[in-house]
Amino acid sequence: MSPSEASAPAGAAAGTGEAEEYDVVVIGAGPVGENVAERAHATGLSTVVVENELVGGECSYWACMPSKALLRPAAALADARRVDGAAQAVRGPLDADAVLARRTSFASGWQDDSQVAWLDSEAVDLVRGHGRLDGPRRVVVDTPDGSARVLTARHAVAVCTGSRAALPDLPGIAEARPWTSREATSSKEVPGRLAVIGGGVVGAEMATAWQALGSEVTLLVRGRRLLERMEPFAGELVAESLTEAGASVRTGVSVEALERPSPDRPVTLSLSDGGRLEVDEVLFATGRRPRTDDLGLRTVGCEPGDWLTVDDSLRVEGVHGGWLYAVGDVNGRALLTHQGKYQARIAGSAIGARAAGVPLLETDRWGAHAATADHDAVPQVVFTDPEAASVGPTAAEAEERGLRVRAVDLDMGGVAGAALYADGYRGRARMVVDLDRETVVGVTFVGPGVSELLHSASVAVAGEVPLERLWHAVPAYPTISEVWLRLLETYRG
Known part of the structure; x- marks a missing residue:
């Protein structure tokens, strides 16, 4: 039939x-x-x-759409403040109520x-x-x-x-009623003090969003750095920016127990370094199952x-x-x-x-x-400030796969389009080249506005485009996409 x-x-x-x-x-x-x-x-x-x-599903109501709706106003304000002339016109903080209302509209009111x-x-x-x-x-x-x-x-x-969301088995965690990604993207109020546990994508993004909305954010990361699945400089630049914004970023620290006497009382966290931290809410962004x-x-x-x-x-x-x-x-x-x-x-x-x-x-x-x-060209954007975007393996992962590669690094601040995009633009790019095939196998961009660069990298990686052909893909001037030309020039030397 x-x-x-x-x-x-x-x-x-x-x-x-x-x-x-x-x-x-x-x-x-x-x-x-x-x-x-x-x-x-x-x-x-x-x-x-x-x-x-x-x-x-999750993306529409408790993940992609509401989280990016929370993050976009913060990014727009940060971008304006990085351009002389616009910066003078945007001196106030975000309107938290308006941001939350916009978030709710993008979640369709959970209908x-x-x-x-x-x-x-x-x-x-x-x-x-x-x-x-x-x-x-x-x-x-x-x-x-x-x-x-x-x-x-x-x-x-x-x-x-x-x-x-996966929650760890910790003493007092049930009574503490912690946030997961669902509560973090759907909360109707801005917590005064928020602890974010986990340095992955959800942790970094939600720390960025709630810090911008007025929370006093402490980000606790068990490992050595944020965004450990990306190139090392990605997590370093995001942590630096979060710290400059007023968040406390602490690496090498984990939570060992929680105490919350009642739902309307603060949460006290007992930490692996012997310290204690009192917050109004705690978000666990510690993986998925x-x-x-x-x-x-x-x-x-x-x-x-x-x-x-x-x-x-x-x-x-x-x-x-x-x-x-x-x-x-x-x-x-x-x-x-x-x-x-x-x-x-x-x-x-x-x-x-x-x-x-x-x-x-x-x-x-x-x-x-x-x-x-799924194996060779997975694209991802972390909508922090700065944004971090990558596709394909990192240089270290490529080497682990047995590839003979060269990592080509570039300070994106020297690209004309980036300098126009933001005064004092801070960002970095890395292109990972398979030396035997002369093709790009991985790319990472970190900086304001780089998310819209990522698809060009995905096309280069998935298409296994030879570097010699990439020279003929002419970037418009003056745009941030001229980073491709600068990477190729650096590779050629």
């Missing part, structure tokens, strides 16, 4: 216990699940999405009507409730009205349940609580029949919304191709059904 011939769902109404059959069942309606459903449906397959919270309307426009069905696997190609949904619906998939089930603990994974031979290991077409390894896919954060490959959406496009196309009996290209590097970028 062709996908188009199998496109109509069949079965009884909810609550009867009789199975409703679709070509594809997607568990999780965040951006990843939405994209799997849309791409699979575009190939002619009937598709249903199961969601137990808000359609649109998912527009996202549901989008699913309807794509002819993708929605079932609200908690979905769990119940054997091969079978999903049981516990719905809000207490009934159960059984969904079966002719071709594929895609697990797109994402990840959740997969949402796989209540998905019925044992019914299909997988372990709950683990990241789901997949091949490059996003099919879960070791599941008989090859019908189960895990897409986005849940597979642990690259915990970024844009990367999960990329995987979703690959997975949806692969599901459609397999259903139609079309040979897959998952074994072809950069093929239509292979998520190669």
Whole structure:
């Protein structure tokens, strides 16, 4: 039977216990699940999405959109203050109430009507409730009205349940009622004193946002520096900027216990260096774990609580029949919304191709059904001040992979476009070159406004563009993108 011939769902109404059959069942309606459903449906397959919270997921309501809405006013104000003539016109602080209201608007007031309307426009069905696997190609949904619906998939089930904040097991942590990334992006008030635990992306961004909104921020980092997964200078420049803004950045320090006598009282943190710190709120940004603990994974031979290991077409390894896919954060490959959406496009196309009996290209590097970028070209922006943007491995990671590389460094302040962008522009760029192939394998930019440079780097890395050809990609003058010309000149010497 062709996908188009199998496109109509069949079965009884909810609550009867009789199975409703679709070509594809997607568990999780965040951006990843939405994209799997849309791409699979575009190939002619009937598709249903199961969601137990808000359609649109973590990114729309508690991560990407609200966090960047909190950060953008701070960046705009900082940019203005770095330009003589504009600086004199912006002497006051941010209007915290206005920033929070704008944040709420970008989170759609934590209502998912527009996202549901989008699913309807794509002819993708929605079932609200908690979905769990119940054997091969079978999903049981516990719905809000207490009934159960059984969904079966002719071709594929895609697990797109994402990840959740991981909290450490510390004395007093439950009573302390700490913030996670959800509370940090949805708080309706600015805390007077905020401790941020963790020096990764969430920690650095939320320290930046709440410091700009008026909190007295203390950032506690267990390791030696911020942003340890990026080039060393990225974390150094961000920490320097945070300190200049008034935050306290302390490295090599961890929390050993918490005390909070009552919800309306401050939190006292006991630290590994013997010190104590009293704050009004504490945010733990100490990693993520997969949402796989209540998905019925044992019914299909997988372990709950683990990241789901997949091949490059996003099919879960070791599941008989090859019908189960895990897409986005849940597979642990690259915990970024844009990367999960990329995987979703690959997975949806692969599901459609397999259903139609079309040979897959998952074994072809950069093929239509292979998520190669997960390994070699993952882009990321940290929206701190300065911004940090990178794609591909760091120089150290490239060497660990056995590549013979050269790191080319540049002070971005010497680029004409950067000097125009901000008086006294401070930033740095690094291009990592594979010396054997003469191609760029990694790029890092740190500085105001560098996020919009990143896609050019992603194209160079994913396209494996030879350096000789990059010389013919002429940057407009005077823009910050002229950094590419300066990097190439430095490499040539």
